[in-house]
Each structure stands twice: as structure tokens, then as C-alpha cells.
Amino acid sequence: MITNLYFVRHAHSVYTPDELMRPLSEKGMQDARSVAQLLKREFIDHVISSPYKRAIQTVEGIAASDIELVNDFRERTLSGGPVPNFDAALQRVWEDEQFAWEGGESNVEAKARGVEKTLELLHTHAGKNIAIGTHGNIMVLIMNHFDAAYDFQFWKKLAMPDIYKLSFEGTKLIEVVRVGSFE
Template sequence: MTIIYFIRHATSDHENHDERKRGLTEKGLNDCKLVTDYLMDKGIDLLFSSPYRRSLLTIQDFADTKQLNIQEIEDFRERKVDSGWIDDFKTFAKNQWEDFHYKLNNGETLKEVQDRNISALQQLLIDQQGKTFAIATHGTALSTIINYYQPSFEFDAFWHIVDIMPWVVKMTFDGTTCQHIESIDLFTNSKTHIY
């Protein structure tokens, strides 16, 4: 079995609209300790991350504590919304979840995001079969991965987790076949079966 802990980044600094360089708020930086504490006894062999700073920062404390390198994988990056910032994110997100081919002029569809994330994940499942590892990621990107295996995870489920940062999703695989998906809320220590 291969066990993967997807770590959705901690609270990011929305004053910075640069997707790649946006860091974490003070609360976000403090909450990274929750991630470290949770992962400490999970037998993590390897760490992977989106190349975006907020994801890297979220697992940096754990990486330093366990003396593990973080390997960046470009295809685990978050969905590109557009060239600029949009204010009505909820309406935009709902449009995308209702139509996986919907996008703004310079953005990505959820289908495109899902395809590249699943492709990267399946390559890791082949290359790192039988290992336990963590992947630092993003809310929309991770939600499209969950949706791939559990199609009932749609807009309402996504909107339920939109403000949960950091957020952990544990997935268990037999080869490349998903056996189990579990959501873990680090703030309440509650677990929810997804698949």
C-alpha cells in the first residue's frame, strides 16, 4: 500500500496577489506547527510540494525537523484563475464546478487542473510505490484530485473546506488504485470518510 498525506497550505497572505510568491500570514506560519505535529509519527519517507511559496512554507518546519528535502513538482501547482485578481471568487468557483471546462480568458479549467494533478500523482504512485509521503498542495487542486476518485465531491464539498487551512487529506492506494480517502481537520482532530 502507498499512503499519501495531501497538505493544503496554511492561511496565505492575500495582500500579495503573486500566486507563486505569496507567503503565509502570521496565523498561517503558526499553524504550520499543527502540520508538523500531525505528520511526526506518520512514517513519512518523502516530501513533495507545489512550487508555490505558501505550500512550501507549510511543510518547511516538518521538513527541517525530520531533515527531509522537499521535492517541487510543477504540476501540483494551484489552478490559474486569470491574469489578475478576482473579487467574487465564490461565483467564479461555482461556475467552474458546474462546468469543468469553464475558465476566464487567461485561466485554467478545472479539467485542465485535474488532468495535470492526476498525471503527476499517478507518476508518483508508480515511482514511489509502497512508500508513505506527503504532498503540499492547494484547495482547488486537491479538490479536483478528490473529485477524480469521488465524483460526488463537487462545489458544496469544496466550499465547505474553502476556509480550512491547513487541511489534510489522507489517501491510500493499492498500486494506482485508490482504496480510501479521509479528511482530517487539524483544528478539531476530527476525521471524515470521503471514499
């Protein structure tokens, strides 16, 4: 029995320091409509999202009913405050998966929560097509658990939004396909 998880990295958002309520930009809203059109062809059985507004807005057009909010699919916390150079700070946590900036999560910590929830979904929604509105870094950390080819360099190439269909037999990853292109 094949279970398909469609990890949807949120569309472009307007930066605000309020991570939870940061909305999509006008372009992000247009792209979210395209995401909905693409995924409606995939016969999605259930829609799950990070509780962050930008992730919810990206997948809300797919949902036939309520979206299940799952905190474990929120973006990884890089640090407890601003970092001087975001790319360098992110590269550092990918180079040493145990390292965490003050107030932040290491790759090991963030990956553990994302993978645990992913494995739970594979059991509770076996044989279904599930769309998951999430964020780039946590998405790639989860993918990395199943295949080390999904790493920092892969993350750097992601678009906003981006969709990857991960197909599983039980908990074994059997295929990854990029769905659509938003570059």
C-alpha cells in the first residue's frame, strides 16, 4: 500500500518579526492558487499544515474540509533572536547537526520532531494522499532522514512555493518527485 506525502513549502511571504502570523505576499497568494490547482489533480485525502499563517494560506485552497494544524511541521527555530548573517548561520547548523545557536534548535532536534510526526502520519493515514503545508528547512530535514541526498545544498535550490511528493511503502521511502515548478 503506497502512502503519498506532498510536502508543500509555503509561498513567498512578507517579512515580519511575527513568525506565527506572517502572511503571504500578493505573489505568494497567486502562487497558492496555483498550488491548489496542481494538488487538486492529485486527489488529496487530508490537508495538514504548520500553524504558521503563511503555510496555512499556501494549502488552504486544497482542503475540502478543515486543515489539521500540526505544530511539529513548523519551521525550525534557528536562534532565539536575529542572526547577523542568516545564510552563514543556517550553513553552520547543517555542517554540525548537533550545533544550535542560542535559543535555537539543532538539526538533530528539529529533524526528530518532524520525522516523528511524519512516521505517525504514515501509520495513521496509510494508503492516502496527504498534503502538508510546511517550511523549507524542516521539510528538507525530514527528507534528509529518509535520503541523505536532501541536504543544505538541496535546501538552497528550493523555490517558494515548492512541492515534493514522497511516496512510501510502509515507512520506506520509495520515490521522490517534484510536483510543479514555481521558479
